[in-house]
Amino acid sequence: MKAAVVKETSTGERRVALVPDAIARLRPAGIDVMVESGAGDGAWLADSAYADAGASIVSAAEIYRNADVLLTVTRPSPEAVSELREGQAVIGMLAPLADPELAATLAARGVTVISLDGLPRTLSRAQPMDALTSQSNVAGYKAALVAASEFARFFPLLITAAGTARPAKVLVLGTGVAGLQAIGTARRLGAVVSGYDVRPTSKSEVESLGAAFVELTSVSSAAGDGGYARELTADERQAQQEELSGHIARHDVVITTAQVPGRRPPLLVTEEAIKAMAPGSVIVDMGASALGGNVTGSHPGQTVVTGNGVTIVGADNLPATMPTAASNAYSRNISALLLHLTRDGALAIDTSDNIQAGVVIAHDGKVVHEAVASLLQPAEGGPGVDGPSD
Numbered sequence: 001m002k003a004a005v006v007k008e009t010s011t012g013e014r015r016v017a018l019v020p021d022a023i024a025r026l027r028p029a030g031i032d033v034m035v036e037s038g039a040g041d042g043a044w045l046a047d048s049a050y051a052d053a054g055a056s057i058v059s060a061a062e063i064y065r066n067a068d069v070l071l072t073v074t075r076p077s078p079e080a081v082s083e084l085r086e087g088q089a090v091i092g093m094l095a096p097l098a099d100p101e102l103a104a105t106l107a108a109r110g111v112t113v114i115s116l117d118g119l120p121r122t123l124s125r126a127q128p129m130d131a132l133t134s135q136s137n138v139a140g141y142k143a144a145l146v147a148a149s150e151f152a153r154f155f156p157l158l159i160t161a162a163g164t165a166r167p168a169k170v171l172v173l174g175t176g177v178a179g180l181q182a183i184g185t186a187r188r189l190g191a192v193v194s195g196y197d198v199r200p201t202s203k204s205e206v207e208s209l210g211a212a213f214v215e216l217t218s219v220s221s222a223a224g225d226g227g228y229a230r231e232l233t234a235d236e237r238q239a240q241q242e243e244l245s246g247h248i249a250r251h252d253v254v255i256t257t258a259q260v261p262g263r264r265p266p267l268l269v270t271e272e273a274i275k276a277m278a279p280g281s282v283i284v285d286m287g288a289s290a291l292g293g294n295v296t297g298s299h300p301g302q303t304v305v306t307g308n309g310v311t312i313v314g315a316d317n318l319p320a321t322m323p324t325a326a327s328n329a330y331s332r333n334i335s336a337l338l339l340h341l342t343r344d345g346a347l348a349i350d351t352s353d354n355i356q357a358g359v360v361i362a363h364d365g366k367v368v369h370e371a372v373a374s375l376l377q378p379a380e381g382g383p384g385v386d387g388p389s390d
């Protein structure tokens with residue numbers, strides 16, 4: 001099988017799907033790797049490093065002609081989509097629930113579509129393939145660094161001849177993978193850290209990192225399916241926002257990471273809460289998206305300073321800002337999935353396997369993933385992404 005690594009084309013994307021180390025691990029399974037010239041440049045991985053590891057360095061045109069499987073980080077370029085043909089496959093983080101049309105377009109061309117975002121994450125044998133976790137870890141780490149860099153004071157307690165600096169008080173809202181990594185990083189920088197989540201099980205995880213868990217009296221457990229949170233009702237949401245405001249005002253730095261699968265990110269930090277913060281406070285919104293984020297007034301990729309001196313950073317693809325670390329981890333994830341899917345040197349699609357049932361989105365000319373297929377038929381109803389509701 002010929003697996004090909006293409007150069008990512010999304011704006012600001014510096015990650016690459018495979019790092020040179022992976023090439024020797026794939027060869028025993030009958031997988032030869034082709035790499036588009038320059039694919040690793042953004043992550044400081046030169047063509048020569050791939051060639052030394054045994055890959056052939058080729059043009060994009062040769063990849064479309066000869067590759068069996070395209071390995072990507074995010075969606076393939078429009079050029080790739082129009083060049084791919086029957087019998088070829090694409091594996092990447094293709095966000096099929098947010099962009100079902102891509103899967104439909106590729107399915108119509110006979111291309112098999114496999115997306116790491118659909119992985120059943122609680123299966124222990126799937127954990128080496130869990131790219132959402134590996135990239136959230138990178139993002140959570142970087143969010144804490146971005147916050148520290150924007151903050152005009154120290155994170156740690158510093159006692160010097162020039163005076164004493166009190167440690168920064170950091171609040172992390174949403175303590176899944178990214179939130180826990182942000183907590184750990186802010187703690188290592190010396191801040192006094194608190195965490196909050198609607199899933200009660202996260203209390204022990206937050207406390208095990210040496211942070212305090214914030215418990216709200218107004219909102220009870222909102223644990224949903226599969227370890228995720230459920231969406232709050234309108235009343236719960238309002239009560240949560242009001243009670244959180246008091247906690248937010250007492251902190252110097254707030255990092256938000258809250259997500260509910262298939263829904264717009266919940267609004268946790270309202271305009272009133274921001275107005276109650278002290279000048280010089282910093283908010284990093286990892287939930288920032290085109291649909292809205294966890295923070296009023298945040299926009300992905302933009303930093304704004306409010307009239308009362310609060311800096312709001314709308315995070316945008318933080319893993320791409322640490323491309324080498326993120327690519328190393330992603331390369332492990334996608335290689336593990338590719339090896340899982342390969343039998344006798346070819347892809348063996350079999351959706352009776354739990355892992356494949358989650359990740360195989362299109363095959364044999366059809367969108368086979370139920371949730372994605374239902375999004376393509378709105379008349380029959382499906383778990384759509386809500387518009388703004390706050």
Ligand code: NAD
Pocket residue numbers: 121122123127130132133136173174175176177178179196197198199202226227228229230232257258259260261266268
């Ligand atoms: P996520 O990115 O979906 O959401 C981030 C966090 O936001 C979650 O902790 C969620 O509970 C929280 N959240 C949602 N709405 C909120 C609200 N209104 N207020 C406050 N917080 C809110 O989460 P994730 O990082 O992908 O993790 C989701 C779950 O999956 C966690 O339970 C995690 O431990 C679990 N997980 C398990 C494995 C595994 O078993 N191997 C791997 C990865 C994640």
